[in-house]
Amino acid sequence: MRSAHRLAAAATAATAAVLVAAPSSVADEADVERYFDEVALELAEPGVWVDPDVADELDPEWESELDAAAADAPVDMRIAVVPAGKLDPRGEDEFVSADLLWEGEELASQLYDRVGVDGVYAVMTVADSSHDGRSFNAVQHSEEGPTYYVGDAVDQAVDCCAPSYGPMIERFIERASEIDRPLYVDVAPWTGGAAGVLGLWWGGTTLSNRRRRKAEEQRHLDVVRPMLNDEVIELSQRVSELPTTADIEQSKLSREVLDTVEKARHRLDAVAGDDDVQAVTSMLGSARYKLACLVALRQGKPIPEPTPPCFFDPRHGPSTQQRQWSPTDGAEREVPVCDECAGRLDTAQAPIARTAGERNYWEGGEDLVAYIEGYWTSDDNYWRFPHDDHGRARGDLWSRWESRRPRARLGRFSRSLGRGISSAMSQSGSGDDDGRGGFGGGFGGGRSRRRRSSFGGGSSRRSSRRSGGGRRF
Ligand SMILES: [Zn+2]
Numbered sequence: 479m480r481s482a483h484r485l486a487a488a489a490t491a492a493t494a495a496v497l498v499a500a501p502s503s504v505a506d507e508a509d510v511e512r513y514f515d516e517v518a519l520e521l522a523e524p525g526v527w528v529d530p531d532v533a534d535e536l537d538p539e540w541e542s543e544l545d546a547a548a549a550d551a552p553v554d555m556r557i558a559v560v561p562a563g564k565l566d567p568r569g570e571d572e573f574v575s576a577d578l579l580w581e582g583e584e585l586a587s588q589l590y591d592r593v594g595v596d597g598v599y600a601v602m603t604v605a606d607s608s609h610d611g612r613s614f615n616a617v618q619h620s621e622e623g624p625t626y627y628v629g630d631a632v633d634q635a636v637d638c639c640a641p642s643y644g645p646m647i648e649r650f651i652e653r654a655s656e657i658d659r660p661l662y663v664d665v666a667p668w669t670g671g672a673a674g675v676l677g678l679w680w681g682g683t684t685l686s687n688r689r690r691r692k693a694e695e696q697r698h699l700d701v702v703r704p705m706l707n708d709e710v711i712e713l714s715q716r717v718s719e720l721p722t723t724a725d726i727e728q729s730k731l732s733r734e735v736l737d738t739v740e741k742a743r744h745r746l747d748a749v750a751g752d753d754d755v756q757a758v759t760s761m762l763g764s765a766r767y768k769l770a771c772l773v774a775l776r777q778g779k780p781i782p783e784p785t786p787p788c789f790f791d792p793r794h795g796p797s798t799q800q801r802q803w804s805p806t807d808g809a810e811r812e813v814p815v816c817d818e819c820a821g822r823l824d825t826a827q828a829p830i831a832r833t834a835g836e837r838n839y840w841e842g843g844e845d846l847v848a849y850i851e852g853y854w855t856s857d858d859n860y861w862r863f864p865h866d867d868h869g870r871a872r873g874d875l876w877s878r879w880e881s882r883r884p885r886a887r888l889g890r891f892s893r894s895l896g897r898g899i900s901s902a903m904s905q906s907g908s909g910d911d912d913g914r915g916g917f918g919g920g921f922g923g924g925r926s927r928r929r930r931s932s933f934g935g936g937s938s939r940r941s942s943r944r945s946g947g948g949r950r951f
Contacts, residue, residue: 506567510579513564518592521556525549526647528559532604535559540644544651547688551655553618553626554597557647558589562603562611576611578603582948583629586617587940596620596941598628598654602643608950614646616654617946625659629947640951658945691879694844695751701834701845702755706746709762709793713739716769731772738765752848759852763787766795767856786861788816789840791832792853805840805865813864840865847872 520527526545528536536544536559548555563569565578565585580588586599593599600616614636618628631653639645717739720732742761745754771781788794789803790813797814801823804810819829834842840850840863850868854861863869 506569507579510565510567513560514588515592517558517560518589521558521589521593523549524551524554524556524597526557526559529561529564529604531564532559532561535604535643537644540648543688544644544647547648547651550688551598551651552657553620553623553655554595555600555651555654556589556593556597557600557602557650559602559604559643559647562605562613565603566611575609576605578611578613581613581615583615583617583946585613585615585948586946587619587943590617590619591940596622598626600632600647600650600654602647604643611950612641613948613950614640614650615946615948616650618654618944619941620944621941624657625944626654627656627658628654628945630658630945632947632949636949636951692751698752698755698845698848699749701842702849703746703749705834705839705849706749706755706758706762710739710743710746710758712793713762713765714743717765720772725775728772728775731768731775735765735768735772738768755848756852756855759792759849760855761852763792763796763853764856766792770796784856784859786814786859786863787853788819789813789864790815790819790829791839793832794819808866811864814861841867843867843871844875847875 517527517529525548526541528541533541544557548557562576562578565580566576567579568577578585585601585603589601590597590599596619598616598618600614603611603613603615605612614632616628616632618626631650634653635646635650638649717732717736720735723729723732738761742758742765745758745761749755749758766787767782767784774781782796782798785796785798788797794816796816798817799815799820800812801815801820802810803813803815803823815823815829822829832839834846839846842849847868850863851872854863
């Protein structure tokens with residue numbers, strides 16, 4: 479499988495002359511090596527990277543979906559889609575059978591060598607035919623954690639979907655997210671019995687879950703987007719009407735408000751889901767607070783402390799006081815309010831509440847979770863929203879979404895296993911805690927990374943090969 483170059487490189491310096499004299503051009507092999515170094519840089523983070531020269535082969539929609547799916551996979555997964563011609567040291571325009579510098583799973587291992595992080599690596603080489611070097615190759619190298627069905631995933635991808643690159647990669651990600659053996663078997667051979675259970679339970683649902691969540695977030699947007707549009711327009715209007723001032727502090731604050739509203743507007747233009755909604759309302763809340771500071775400065779009053787927005791309508795700006803209030807079916811509680819709402823409550827009038835459709839916004843359920851979370855979070859503060867419906871909706875939503883994150887599911891599952899297994903798992907590093915990010919506030923999750931080796935290839939520092947395979951098609 480290995481090319482003459484690899485063998486020569488593995489030999490001692492004494493044979494370097496042979497390499498120079500070899501029929502294939504050394505400079506061209508170096509080109510391939512350099513190209514692969516660049517591919518590795520593009521895949522510093524898990525995901526899918528498509529060489530721009532073959533971008534036409536993959537619908538951009540597919541590409542971003544697959545990229546996100548690979549990044550969300552339970553194991554760090556890096557997939558490169560590259561033209562086969564760039565891996566042939568003789569160049570792309572040869573009218574002969576393609577002869578790639580590396581073939582099969584070694585191709586994927588070369589990518590792993592360059593990135594230097596344990597995980598699953600796959601390389602799709604794009605060409606017109608198998609003769610031209612069209613192939614799909616993948617491997618898992620890991621010292622710790624479960625073994626995934628990587629070799630089988632290559633077979634399934636080719637068998638189901640070749641030569642359609644998008645569907646092939648989709649099938650690969652699904653299958654390669656399933657655990658073959660929960661632990662590295664050489665460390666704990668007796669856990670074979672658990673493997674079947676885990677494999678079955680795992681179920682390969684990563685992608686369909688992502689789709690479902692995306693559809694849910696889309697429904698939230700249908701409700702929230704018009705509300706946000708109105709709010710951004712209204713705030714932009716107010717900002718444009720701010721008087722010019724010679725006061726340095728005031729003009730600085732005016733500029734900040736303007737910047738914040740602009741940022742919110744841009745984020746709203748590109749809004750794609752709950753993360754964006756939360757970011758937008760957080761910025762709108764911040765802009766309103768700064769406007770309140772500006773008013774205080776103008777009146778020669780002290781700058782107010784940041785507070786949560788008026789409970790009845792965040793558009794009223796930061797709250798200035800607390801009042802007792804009872805929802806329709808709930809106990810009396812203290813809510814933060816603006817001056818005007820306080821006045822209404824004091825005179826037994828109902829404050830005019832922000833609505834979402836026909837409902838008060840706090841009865842908007844899951845649709846409004848991100849909207850409220852953003853408003854009730856500032857750079858330095860997180861305030862508790864005083865209505866239980868929101869807390870319940872948020873709990874439902876986040877636990878459902880979190881339970882769909884395979885890494886989190888593995889964590890729960892392994893904790894529920896018997897003591898014997900879990901202690902062995904922790905000794906050998908089951909990976910269940912590895913890289914689990916927080917979930918509160920933002921929906922993101924941190925990932926821990928272990929950089930093992932620097933760029934430059936060579937197999938001496940490779941972690942154990944777990945599973946892999948490669949096929950031309
Ligand atoms: Zn109010």
